[in-house]
Amino acid sequence: MTECWDSSTFDAVSRDRRWLLPLLCAAGAACGGPFPQSSLRPRSDFAGAIDRLFTDIFWWAVLVFILVEGLLLFIIVRYRYREGAPTPKPTHGHTLLEIAWTLAPALILVFIAVPTMRTIFATQTDSPAGALRVEVVAHQWWWEYRYPELGVVTANELHLPAGRTVALALTSADVIHSFWAPGLGGKRDVIPGRTNRLVLRPDSVDTLLGQCAEFCGASHANMRLRVMVEAEPAFQAWVGRQQAGAASVAKGSLAEQGQQAFRRYGCVGCHTMGTMSTAIIGPNLTHLGSRMTIAGGLFPNDSVHLTRWIADPPAEKPGSIMPNMHVPAGDLAALIAYLRTMR
Ligand code: HEC
Ligand SMILES: [Cu+2]
Numbered sequence: 001m002t003e004c005w006d007s008s009t010f011d012a013v014s015r016d017r018r019w020l021l022p023l024l025c026a027a028g029a030a031c032g033g034p035f036p037q038s039s040l041r042p043r044s045d046f047a048g049a050i051d052r053l054f055t056d057i058f059w060w061a062v063l064v065f066i067l068v069e070g071l072l073l074f075i076i077v078r079y080r081y082r083e084g085a086p087t088p089k090p091t092h093g094h095t096l097l098e099i100a101w102t103l104a105p106a107l108i109l110v111f112i113a114v115p116t117m118r119t120i121f122a123t124q125t126d127s128p129a130g131a132l133r134v135e136v137v138a139h140q141w142w143w144e145y146r147y148p149e150l151g152v153v154t155a156n157e158l159h160l161p162a163g164r165t166v167a168l169a170l171t172s173a174d175v176i177h178s179f180w181a182p183g184l185g186g187k188r189d190v191i192p193g194r195t196n197r198l199v200l201r202p203d204s205v206d207t208l209l210g211q212c213a214e215f216c217g218a219s220h221a222n223m224r225l226r227v228m229v230e231a232e233p234a235f236q237a238w239v240g241r242q243q244a245g246a247a248s249v250a251k252g253s254l255a256e257q258g259q260q261a262f263r264r265y266g267c268v269g270c271h272t273m274g275t276m277s278t279a280i281i282g283p284n285l286t287h288l289g290s291r292m293t294i295a296g297g298l299f300p301n302d303s304v305h306l307t308r309w310i311a312d313p314p315a316e317k318p319g320s321i322m323p324n325m326h327v328p329a330g331d332l333a334a335l336i337a338y339l340r341t342m343r
Helices: 007-012 020-033 045-079 093-123 232-243 254-264 303-311 329-341
Strands: 132-139 142-147 150-157 157-162 166-172 177-179 187-191 195-201 208-212 226-231
Touching: 045 093, 045 195, 132 157, 132 177, 142 157, 150 157, 150 232, 157 232, 166 177, 166 187, 166 232, 187 195, 226 232, 303 329
Parallel strands: 132 166, 157 226
Antiparallel strands: 132 142, 142 150, 166 195, 177 187, 208 226
């Protein structure tokens, strides 16, 4: 907190006001950002609509606050106790007043409810023509994204093109989760056996952070997500890389030993890897190297963290569905070499 002001600010503040500085700095620290998960920084039409709703409702609340507090202050002053003054006459059953204070809040609620409903319905429609369709499948504790028209499946990092409408169809493979990337807009519950929808148009190139917003078990807090909103050409380039087959491994390399270990240790039973396996218990690893993070956005995707992860997943992430497979160091190094070639 000492870096919060320099000596010139300190000198500029008169002596008797200096006690205010720590308070101001505490407020600044509490409110000074950066806020990667702020819903007050809308980055899509949906988030913008919610932001406008929020602002409108805020001003209605300000109006109510001023009216109520104003009346209260007026009455406190006007009818305060005065020596010798007569007690004010109480009013009972004033019809006009009763009607007025019933109607006014009802009207305000209508002003709030109509635009709210409109926003809710506008963003839950079926996919509009031309929208990019993405299926979001929540798992304990990671996110799977499928682009059915593009034949792309990835995890935790959702790539979207800026300026194009996307239609997310959200469902869960296990328990109830909630998809929330505040920059994109409000939360949407993700429920097994049901498909919820979210239609929105990201409007600026940015990387947005988000996370599961419905308690879903031990690693709920470790179920994070990223949304990479890219310009159309960058998005297309990403799609192209994802559509390519798995990278090939050189004969006799460490990576090739890793590929064999991948089969031997039964990793193929849970992970899709190119054409070698099609399991969907865990994330698709065909293009693992193209992701910035692993394990639900928890760790950076580098050799150190990959090694720690595969050596003992539940130690890295409480409750992890991927078990500790007790891979000895030699095989572990081979596996990492293999995974690092899967870009
Ligand atoms: C019982 C199923 C299962 C087996 C077997 C399994 N995994 Fe996993 N794996 C998972 C699940 C589930 C996750 C996601 C964990 C999470 O993020 O909470 C995961 C995550 C990963 C990740 C991180 C991927 C990402 O994008 O977040 C890597 C890498 C990985 N596993 C490699 C392996 C390797 C290598 C083996 C074999 C030694 C293996 N897994 C065996 C289920 C399994
Ligand atoms: Cu959760």
